Amino acid sequence: MLGAHVHAYLRAAAGSRAHRAGPFLIRFDEHDDAPPFNYAVPDDGLAPTGEEVAALAATFRERGRTPRLEYVPQVAPEVEEALLAAGFVAEGRFPLLVCPAGSLVEAPADAAVRLALVTDEPGLWQVARVMNAAFDAPEANEHDVARLRGVLGRGGLVAAATDAATGEVVGAGQLGGPQEGVAEIAGIAVRETHRRRGIGGAVTALLTRAGLDAGVTMPFLTPADDAASRVYARVGYHKAGEVLHISAP
Numbered sequence: 001m002l003g004a005h006v007h008a009y010l011r012a013a014a015g016s017r018a019h020r021a022g023p024f025l026i027r028f029d030e031h032d033d034a035p036p037f038n039y040a041v042p043d044d045g046l047a048p049t050g051e052e053v054a055a056l057a058a059t060f061r062e063r064g065r066t067p068r069l070e071y072v073p074q075v076a077p078e079v080e081e082a083l084l085a086a087g088f089v090a091e092g093r094f095p096l097l098v099c100p101a102g103s104l105v106e107a108p109a110d111a112a113v114r115l116a117l118v119t120d121e122p123g124l125w126q127v128a129r130v131m132n133a134a135f136d137a138p139e140a141n142e143h144d145v146a147r148l149r150g151v152l153g154r155g156g157l158v159a160a161a162t163d164a165a166t167g168e169v170v171g172a173g174q175l176g177g178p179q180e181g182v183a184e185i186a187g188i189a190v191r192e193t194h195r196r197r198g199i200g201g202a203v204t205a206l207l208t209r210a211g212l213d214a215g216v217t218m219p220f221l222t223p224a225d226d227a228a229s230r231v232y233a234r235v236g237y238h239k240a241g242e243v244l245h246i247s248a249p
Contacts, residue, residue, distance in 0.1 A: 002240050003072035005182045006096065006220060010041045010070070012179040015154070021059040022052045028063060031143040035091075035247070039070040047078040053086040057248050068247030072096065083246055091245040094222045095229060097237035101212050105236040109202035113170065113194070114162045117210060124148045126169035127160050134189030151176060156183065157214075159207050161190070161199045171199040175207040181217035188221075188228075200228075205235040 011018065014027035023046050029037035040056060042048065048056075060067035067088070073080055080090075109115055118127055128140035128148060137144075148158050154177025161171030173188040185207055190199045208219050222243045223229040 001075065002096070002098065002218070002220075003075035004044055005180065005218065006072050006241075006243075007041055007044055007075055009176070009179040009182045009184065013154075013176050013184070014041075015150070019059070021056045023048060024052075024056050024069075026056075026059060028065065030063075033065055034137065035066065035068060035245075038065045039068050039245075041071050042069065042076045042079045044075045046076045048082045050082065050086060053082050053088075057086070060248075066247050068245065070243060070245050072241055073244045074241060080244065080246065086248070088246050088248045091247055094224065094243045094245065095239045096220060096222055096241035096243050097229070097232055098218055098220045098240045099208055099232075099235070099237045100218065103236040103238065104205065104208055104212065105234065106209070107198060107201040107205040107235045109161060109171075109199050110194075110197040112164050113197070113199055113202070114164050115202055115206050116160060116162070117206070118158045118160045119152060121145075123160055123169070124158065127158055127172040127174075130160075130169050130172040130191060131187050131189045133191065135187075148174065153177075155214075157207055157210055159203050159210075161194075161203055163194070170194040171203050173200075173203040173207055175211045175216070175219065178211070178214075178216045181215065183211055183216045183219055185211075185219055185221040201231045201235050204232060204237075208235065 019026045023043040024040040026040040057067040128144040132140045156177040157175040171190040176184045
């Protein structure tokens with residue numbers, strides 16, 4: 001079942017930030033309270049008690065974090081009802097898109113943009129700056145770059161799109177370290193000055209192809225809106241489920 005594989009991936013990706021709160025595994029980022037870096041995943045098939053949900057929320061609050069989860073509801077269909085009963089509110093339901101090897105559509109970028117995988121320190125700093133700017137996060141810092149180093153350290157990939165005329169990195173993205181052939185495309189970002197030129201799709205295609213060539217069998221992603229979904233559909237991604245983001249106000 002795809003959802004179970006996605007859950008296994010999310011648990012593995014938590015790495016050293018993983019923390020157990022009963023039947024929930026939480027990923028905490030001690031340096032960044034942004035929601036995408038702090039969330040829980042329930043055990044598959046879980047039917048949590050009110051006490052277990054309360055303990056989960058308390059664990060988040062003890063660390064100054066908003067109690068929240070990101071998970072595939074089909075894998076644990078009884079969790080949402082328990083969360084809603086405890087005062088949690090759904091942030092959104094996002095399509096779970098996948099791209100098996102035979103589905104990928106190559107998507108060359110604007111001819112004035114060069115695409116490449118990045119491993120060097122200056123390149124990682126430029127990627128972090130583009131990602132933070134695109135997602136309205138604070139100016140990139142050492143922790144943001146360390147997070148990208150961690151992606152590489154777990155066998156993942158980081159990509160950049162560079163304006164050939166100026167040498168400026170104008171697009172970026174990452175593929176997480178694979179878990180049993182499953183890996184997430186995330187952080188697809190394009191500077192506002194270079195949008196609507198196919199860069200986001202080209203970065204996604206590059207990471208997907210490189211991941212497939214390296215043995216990833218099921219790259220997946222969760223677009224934030226319909227516009228992003230259309231970008232990913234053009235390079236071969238299609239819906240295979242949904243992901244629920246839910247938090248306690």
